[in-house]
Amino acid sequence: MECHKTTGRTAYPVFFNVEPTEVRHQSGAVKEAFAKHEKKDAAGKWRDAMKEAADLAGRELKTTSDGYEAKFIQKVVEDISLELRFIDSSVDEKLIGMETRVKEVLSNIEADSDDVHVIGIKGIGGGGKTTLARAVFNYISIWYEGKSFVENVREASKGSGLKKLQQQVLKDVLNDKSIDITSVYEGEMMMKKMLGSRKVLVVLDDVDDIEQLEALAGEHSWFKSGSTIIITTRDEHVLVAHQVKSILDVNLLSHEEGIRLFSKYAFGREIQSKGMKSSQEKLYIMLQGFP
Structure with missing residues (x-):
């Protein structure tokens, strides 16, 4: 806690089989433990440090992943890894305010109760939707078994472009450059059959028509549990038509x-x-x- 306060380091409490309130008020098992050390000179400092730590953002086993320890550990690792990535700065230093916006998207992905997370990012042209989606993609892609960032869907889907975009997603996610699609319908069938075997991250950038989403991310059942689909668009109606529940506005600079x-x-x-x-x-x- 001294490092947290004096050197700018981040303290991250992990409450394993103990509740934050027990640590904060030093009750229950924590109270019993402290009773053995009351005569020690440092006991007062320890009490203060525990109270402060209990007020910090961290993870509690009881309220994370229904108390399932393996998933709880995975969440702790993800939290810390993401923080370290911010510190190591995969964010371009020229992108003022990007870190806050990326964290907002990440918090919505985590808050989404569905097994497959579908997040919509809407805003005016040139407002930073693609930049934000790319930054989020760079931060979290390490946690997925396959990934694909599909740029400029609006323009690329014209003519026979949709089947090429389906090909791109499948080739990227499955790491198989031999995949060939002859029609949009065939592409939908292949995606439905082949994407369900791995947890994937797919970004569909600059979507402007519901047909594009039906061809590239038709149903949740196409994807394995834990997959994340991020859609950027200027038109909120496209997201509503696709029944996207989590829709975020890309905020302009304050x-x-x-x-x-x-x-x-x-x-x-x-x-x-x-x-x-x-x-x-x-x-x-x-x-x-x-x-």
């Missing part, structure tokens, strides 16, 4: 993020705006010394 972005490109650095009262003050500070 005022604060806009200032940071302007500062980064105009002056080659991000200003430290903490304590400044207004955007005018921030802009004035940035312009000091500007020729």
Whole structure:
């Protein structure tokens, strides 16, 4: 907890066969354990550290995966690995505010109660939907047995393009470049038959017609439990028609993020705006010394 407070490291509590309230209030088994150490000089510090730790985000066996230990461990590993990926920075440093937006998508994937997670990301053209979907794809793809990122579905599906996109998904996910599809119907049958054997991650980018979704992600039964399908679109009606339950708006930059972005490109650095009262003050500070 000292490292958490003084060096910026992240403390991650794991509550294994103990409830956070027992740790926070030092009751039950925790109370019994502390009773053996009351005379030790460090006991007070330990109590304070336990209270603080109980208030941090972590995992509790009792409320995760119905108490199934193997799945609980898997969730802990996923949580920590994702945090380390943010720290290692697979996020492009130029992408101001991306980390927050990626975490929002990840939280919705986890909150989705369906066995197959289908997430819709909607927003205006040029608003960052593809960039966000790509960042999420890069973060979580390691946890899937097969993956495919299908770009620009709207344009690529014109003419006979849909069967080529079906081919792309199957080739990517199954790692089999010999797959050949002669019709959209055949592609649907092949996807239904072949995708159910592994947990997959598929991103369908810039969808604008329900027929595209029917051809590329027709039904949940096509995919193995645990699979994730992410769809980006400008048209929310397409998502509604496909019965997508989790629909997220891609948020444009906040005022604060806009200032940071302007500062980064105009002056080659991000200003430290903490304590400044207004955007005018921030802009004035940035312009000091500007020729």
